[in-house]
Amino acid sequence: MAILSVKKLTKSFGGLTAVSNVNMELQEGELVGLIGPNGAGKTTVFNLLTGVYEPTAGTVTLTRNGKGKEIQGMKPFNICKAGMSRTFQNIRLFKDLTVLDNVRIAMHQNVKYGLASAFLHLPAYAKEEAQLVEKCMELLRIVHLDGKAGELASNLPYGEQRHLEIARALATDPVVLLLDEPAAGMNPAETAQLTELISWIRKNFQLTILLIEHDMSLVMKICERIYVLDYGMIIASGTPEEIKADKKVIEAYLGEDVNDA
Amino acid sequence: MKNMLQKRWLKTLLSLVAAYGVVQLLIAVGVINDYIQATIATICINMVLAVSLNLITGFTGQFSLGHAGFMSIGAYVCGIITVANPTLPGFLLGTLAGAVTAAVVGFLVGLPTLRLRGDYLAIATLGMSEIIRIVFLNMQITNGAAGLNGIPQFVNWTWMFLFTAGTILLIVNFLHSSHGRACISIREDEIAAEAMGINTTKYKVMSFTIGAFFAGVAGAMYASYFYFLKPDLFNFQKSVDILVIVVLGGMGSISGSIIAAVLLAVISTVLQSFPELRMVIYSLVLVIIMIFRPQGLMGSREISAALFRKWGEGLKRVFGKEKERV
Numbered sequence: 112m113a114i115l116s117v118k119k120l121t122k123s124f125g126g127l128t129a130v131s132n133v134n135m136e137l138q139e140g141e142l143v144g145l146i147g148p149n150g151a152g153k154t155t156v157f158n159l160l161t162g163v164y165e166p167t168a169g170t171v172t173l174t175r176n177g178k179g180k181e182i183q184g185m186k187p188f189n190i191c192k193a194g195m196s197r198t199f200q201n202i203r204l205f206k207d208l209t210v211l212d213n214v215r216i217a218m219h220q221n222v223k224y225g226l227a228s229a230f231l232h233l234p235a236y237a238k239e240e241a242q243l244v245e246k247c248m249e250l251l252r253i254v255h256l257d258g259k260a261g262e263l264a265s266n267l268p269y270g271e272q273r274h275l276e277i278a279r280a281l282a283t284d285p286v287v288l289l290l291d292e293p294a295a296g297m298n299p300a301e302t303a304q305l306t307e308l309i310s311w312i313r314k315n316f317q318l319t320i321l322l323i324e325h326d327m328s329l330v331m332k333i334c335e336r337i338y339v340l341d342y343g344m345i346i347a348s349g350t351p352e353e354i355k356a357d358k359k360v361i362e363a364y365l366g367e368d369v370n371d372a
Numbered sequence: 373m374k375n376m377l378q379k380r381w382l383k384t385l386l387s388l389v390a391a392y393g394v395v396q397l398l399i400a401v402g403v404i405n406d407y408i409q410a411t412i413a414t415i416c417i418n419m420v421l422a423v424s425l426n427l428i429t430g431f432t433g434q435f436s437l438g439h440a441g442f443m444s445i446g447a448y449v450c451g452i453i454t455v456a457n458p459t460l461p462g463f464l465l466g467t468l469a470g471a472v473t474a475a476v477v478g479f480l481v482g483l484p485t486l487r488l489r490g491d492y493l494a495i496a497t498l499g500m501s502e503i504i505r506i507v508f509l510n511m512q513i514t515n516g517a518a519g520l521n522g523i524p525q526f527v528n529w530t531w532m533f534l535f536t537a538g539t540i541l542l543i544v545n546f547l548h549s550s551h552g553r554a555c556i557s558i559r560e561d562e563i564a565a566e567a568m569g570i571n572t573t574k575y576k577v578m579s580f581t582i583g584a585f586f587a588g589v590a591g592a593m594y595a596s597y598f599y600f601l602k603p604d605l606f607n608f609q610k611s612v613d614i615l616v617i618v619v620l621g622g623m624g625s626i627s628g629s630i631i632a633a634v635l636l637a638v639i640s641t642v643l644q645s646f647p648e649l650r651m652v653i654y655s656l657v658l659v660i661i662m663i664f665r666p667q668g669l670m671g672s673r674e675i676s677a678a679l680f681r682k683w684g685e686g687l688k689r690v691f692g693k694e695k696e697r698v
Contacts, residue, residue, distance in 0.1 A: 161567055191569035199567075205560035207624075207672060208553075215550070216557045220569040222550040229549030230542045232381075236549060243550070283569050 113174065114139045114319045115160075115195075115287050120169035120183075122159055122343075129155045130343045133169070135321075137287065142313055142320045144334035146327075146354075148363055152343040153323045154200055157289050160321075161197050162187035175286050192220055196285035198276040200292045200323070206265040210256055210275055213264050214247040217282035247282065254278045254308065270301045274308070281312065287319045288312075294326045302326055306333055331355070339363065384541070392533050399529060409529065413597045415637045416536040417590050422617040422629035423543055424586035429615070430623035430672075431547060432579040433559030434486060435494045439614045441501025442584040444606035445477055446470035446591025448514055451523045451601050463526040463596055467535075470595075471588035477504070478584025479577060486576040501611055509603040519602030520595075527596040535593055539586050544626055546582065555579045559624070620661060622668030627675040632668075 117135040121128065130152045137143055145153050158164045160171055162185055171183040175194040182190050196217075205213050222243070228236040251257040254274040259267065264275060273293055280288055293309070294302045306329050313320055324330045330337065331351045339347040339354060341363040347354060354360055395412070398404045404412070425439045446467075453466030485496040508514045515521070527535075546552045554575045557565040566572050595601055617636060621628030639657055643650040661669070673679060 163563065163567075186571075187563075187566035188569050188571045191567060197567055199564065203561050203564040203567075205557050205564065208556065208560060212553060212556075216553050216565070216570065217568040219550050219554050224550070226546075226551060229546050229551045232545050232549075240550075279568060 112139050112177075113137065113172075114141075115174075115321070116170075116172045116179075117160070118170045118172075120156070120159055120171065121167045122155060122164055123167045128343055130159060133340070133343075133345055135338055135345070137319050137321060140313070140317060140319055141336065142309070142322065142334055144330040144337040144351075145321060145323050145340060146325070146330055146337060147340035151340040151363075153340055154291060155343075156340065157197060157291055157323065159183075160190075160289060161195060162190040173287065188220075191283050191285075194284075194286035195289065196280040196283045196287075197289040198273070198280050198291055198293060200295065202272050202276060204264040204272055204275060204279070206263070208264060209261055210251065210264055210267070211244070211247055211260040213275060213279050214250055214282045215243055217279045218243055218246065220283065250278045250281055253281075253312065270297055270305075273297070273305070277308070277312070281316065285318065287321065290320060290322045290324075292323050292325060294324060294329050297326075299328075302329055305329070309333060388537050392530075392537075395529060395533070410597075411637055411641050412529070413527070413532055413593075415633055416532045417593050417597075418614070418617060418633040418637065419536050419630055420539045420586055420590040420593065421614045422621065422633050423540055423626055424583045424590070425614050426618045426621075426623070426626065426629045427543055427547070427555075427586075428579055428583040430618055430625070430629075431552070431559060432555040432576060434576055434580065435490060436497040436580070436583070437494045437608070437611050437615065438481075438497030438499075438501035438504075439583070439587050440606040440608070440610035441497075441504040442474040442478055442587035443591040443594070443610070444501075444504055444508060444601075444603070445474040446588025447595040447601050447606070448508055448520065448591075449473045449588075450592035451520050451595040452513060454523055454526070454596060455520070458524040460526055463524070467589060467592035467596075470592045471585045474588025474591070475581050475585035479581045482577040482580035482584075486573065486580060498608065498611070501606070502608065505603045505606055508606075514601075514603070517602065517604075519600060521600055523595050523599040523601070525596055525599050527593055532593065532597070535589055539589060540626065540630070543582075543586065547626070551575070551578070556624075616658065620658065620668055622670035622672060624672035625668065625670035625674055627673075628668055628670030631670065631675075635669075 113136050115137040117133060120130060120133040122130040133156060145156065147153050155164065159166050166183050169183065170181055172179050173182050173193050173195055180193055182193050205216060222239060224235040224239050227233065248257055248260065251260055254277060256271060256275055256278065264272065267275060277293065290309070294305055297305060309320065310333055312318060322330070322334065334351060336349065337351060337354045338345055339360050346359045346363060347357045395404065399409065421439060421443060425436065428434050428436050447470065449470035450463070450466035453469055454463045481500050485493055488496055509517055547556070554570045555578070557570055558572050558575060562572055617632045618629055620636070621632030639654060643653055646653070
């Protein structure tokens with residue numbers, strides 16, 4: 112069953128069409144890669160899916176618990192509530208807050224106690240906050256940050272900040288997770304560890320994941336299918352093997368064949 | 373967790389009772405005269421103002437220059453009601469009405485203006501507080517520029533203390549709740565907060581409304597203690613004074629706002645004996661503090677047992693070294 116279905120998604124900034132007629136379909140539990148040369152419009156697609164930009168045309172349908180919902184043009188926080196979460200290419204953690212608070216904030220939409228409890232710290236507050244901390248620590252254990260819950264996010268090394276972003280995205284309880292270059296700036300050992308983590312969370316959280324990545328070793332290793340974007344258009348899609356052999360993809364990345372020049 | 377919470381409550385309660393008792397005793401003995409009492413009242417009012425503005429500016433990251441406007445609403449509403457009904461319940465009702473009116477105005481003003489960011493929001497809130505001042509200047513019921521006189525004084529040290537401690541406790545509690553954290557996430561990164569499911573507009577307006585409510589409380593305290601109101605008291609200068617306390621204490625630090633409110637009042641009182649140089653020295657102190665602590669006295673940290681331990685270790689290190697040298 113298609114969890115995320117994107118039809119004819121288009122975005123123009125004035126005269127520039129950054130994304131045009133993008134069609135994508137993610138099945139339940141799939142791990143799909145979105146690749147393309149610099150400036151192809153990958154992050155723009157993410158921003159359209161998560162509501163940072165409003166699409167010029169097209170539809171995005173997200174299915175949760177068997178119920179489909181058109182989410183294009185909705186506010187980012189409502190799209191998040193509908194079940195789509197993301198990480199950012201240029202890390203956007205809440206830097207001056209602790210690791211724990213970063214994850215706790217992402218759980219806010221599930222907090223039930225009201226303003227009276229918040230002001231007076233009534234029993235409902237104590238009970239829910241305790242549960243909240245427990246759930247956050249569980250997530251932090253998964254990304255191996257449970258020992259650093261009290262540290263400021265800005266004090267974490269780069270790789271761990273990326274991990275914290277993933278934990279924070281998971282805290283919103285998504286059905287679809289969008290990862291924007293999670294391995295950017297990581298060394299091969301860190302990338303290997305991240306690859307394992309992504310596979311693990313997909314299996315254990317029953318997530319559908321869409322991943323933007325430049326590190327081909329990671330993309331080819333874990334993605335079941337790949338979409339290739341160039342100049343805002345999908346130029347190819349298929350399994351990693353098919354993509355590797357695709358003439359159009361090679362042209363997009365390496366330029367046109369020497370014989371044509 | 374529950375036990376810890378109860379312990380923290382007990383500790384807070386004990387220290388509050390102690391603080392109240394000491395001042396009450398000094399008043400009874402006569403060490404604190406009327407003049408010092410007025411200074412203490414000013415400190416309390418400034419604390420409420422600074423802590424509530426800190427919620428908006430320091431914690432939610434929304435730069436507001438209109439806090440005196442909300443204060444004036446609380447002051448006038450409470451003043452008018454207390455004049456009409458000069459009893460303690462009348463005063464309490466006036467305080468509540470003043471605070472709620474300020475909150476309603478804050479909500480109505482916040483809805484459209486909080487879509488603006490940074491400088492634009494500052495200018496919009498500045499304009500709003502000027503409009504409020506002009507309205508009070510031209511109304512019959514507020515007695516215009518001549519001012520509202522003879523408001524019965526109900527606020528003594530006990531009420532001052534209750535209002536101030538209550539405001540600080542409520543705001544600190546709010547900041548330690550999920551709703552408060554949602555506000556803080558807006559300051560940290562608005563785009564990330566939205567992506568994590570936080571309705572940023574809602575929480576900006578909420579923080580603005582709560583801030584306005586407590587500014588209204590501060591206004592009511594002022595009206596009842598100083599029993600005279602005129603629109604000029606709540607001009608742009610007053611908003612800046614409040615902002616100075618917040619920035620000096622540290623944006624995003626409640627203890628910072630409290631310390632700065634006390635410090636500035638003390639400096640101002642001590643300098644009373646040098647009327648010619650008073651404002652010069654006052655400004656110099658501000659400039660010097662801002663040069664050496666641009667993040668404010670406390671930065672975004674709070675005074676806590678852990679912080680004292682850290683300072684203790686630092687002192688030990690410094691003095692330990694000196695001993696070695698000797």
